Amino acid sequence: MGSKDRAKMTLAERLRSLRGDTSTADFCRRFGIHRNTLPRYESGERTPDADFLEAICRAYNVNPSWLLLGEGPMTGGVTTLQPKGDESSFDLIPMVETELSAGGGAFVQSEDVKGHYAFRKEWIRKVASGPKDMVLMRVFGNSMYPTIQDGDTVMIDTNRKKIVEGGLFALRFDQTVMIKRLSFRTGGKIQIISDNREYQPYEADMQDIHIIGQVIFFSRVLIQE
Numbered sequence: 001m002g003s004k005d006r007a008k009m010t011l012a013e014r015l016r017s018l019r020g021d022t023s024t025a026d027f028c029r030r031f032g033i034h035r036n037t038l039p040r041y042e043s044g045e046r047t048p049d050a051d052f053l054e055a056i057c058r059a060y061n062v063n064p065s066w067l068l069l070g071e072g073p074m075t076g077g078v079t080t081l082q083p084k085g086d087e088s089s090f091d092l093i094p095m096v097e098t099e100l101s102a103g104g105g106a107f108v109q110s111e112d113v114k115g116h117y118a119f120r121k122e123w124i125r126k127v128a129s130g131p132k133d134m135v136l137m138r139v140f141g142n143s144m145y146p147t148i149q150d151g152d153t154v155m156i157d158t159n160r161k162k163i164v165e166g167g168l169f170a171l172r173f174d175q176t177v178m179i180k181r182l183s184f185r186t187g188g189k190i191q192i193i194s195d196n197r198e199y200q201p202y203e204a205d206m207q208d209i210h211i212i213g214q215v216i217f218f219s220r221v222l223i224q225e
Helices: 003-007 011-019 024-031 037-043 050-060 064-069 121-127
Strands: 090-101 113-120 134-140 153-157 168-173 176-185 189-193 202-205 210-219
Touching: 011 037, 011 050, 011 064, 024 037, 024 050, 050 064, 090 121, 113 121
Parallel strands: 090 134, 090 176
Antiparallel strands: 090 113, 134 153, 153 210, 168 176, 168 210, 176 189, 189 202
């Protein structure tokens, strides 16, 4: 497999490629993890913790940027991912199980964290309030098409609750968590706007809306399984 092909892989796929023909039992024994944990790492169900990733980088002389993000050369440049007394190059942002409706349907909320995804500290400092204020959520529905599509992942800055005219926000309204554009109206009203023209805008009282935070980033998988 060429370096370009490896870069296109997900973190889970890169882990599988590094393990190669080593058995699950031997691999888990070597890195001190439970044998039921590795399949969850390699399927993408769970994000590996920093200590495990650091051990992988050191054992295989793998570049942390390549392992985490698919960036840079595969080998060399091994550094500590979370060194004591020093800053890591990455912040780990939690992905929560709450799904954002971009269609209008109800949802079942769970505050459990599904995993963490690595973003460069330098980038977080430029665009966000700080790593502790960030959360990732999955979107379903098509009311924000073509901007945000079904299955996209959005990053929400929960410290940014002040409404910016026309801004994209995650909010809770009428027992539904959704992602919409917001616009001020007279009489303490807020207009809730979808990008998809098939969905008509509507108004709500400001007191009935709970702003979760502003959407500052989204990602999309282009290859369908």
